[in-house]
Amino acid sequence: MYTVMNRIAVPAVGAAAFEERFAASMRATLPGVDGLVGSRLLRPRQEGGVYVAVMDFADEQAFAAWMRSESFRAAHAHGPSEDGGSADGAGGGVETFETVVSVGA
Template sequence: MYTVMNRIPVPAAGAVAFEERFAASMRETLPGVPGLVTARLLRPQHAGGAYAAVMDFTSRDAFMAWMGSPAFRAAHGPSTGGTGGDVETFETVASVGA
């Protein structure tokens, strides 16, 4: 599994609108993306924390294909209200499911 995490700072005053726009964009652009296992938007639990958008792909190749796709361009068009972000990528070493 290949995981991509994007930390997105959002001003507190814009948090509700950001969540609504980001979630709507996810629902609109992510269904059917080849190799996408799951995508989540995580809300920070302390003041001043950044949101985290986490996406799990079957492989790095699937992620790279999504980066070049119309779905990626649609999802990253007009701003959803964040103030930039910090993208990190990971490869799964171990996983335990319920």
């Protein structure tokens, strides 16, 4: 499995609106993406923490194909919002990982 994480700083005042926009974008652009195992948005528990968008792909090739897809362009069509967050996760720190061990569902 190939995992991509995007860290997104969002001011507390705009958190609720950011979550709504990000969730709507995920629901609109991710269904049917070949090789996408799952995607989730993690809310920080600590004040001043950052959101983390996590996407799991079958492999690096599936991720690369998504990056070239219309789905990717649609998800990233919007720039930063007034609250400083981004509905598409742009502008965060993107990290990639390969699964070494996975237990459970």
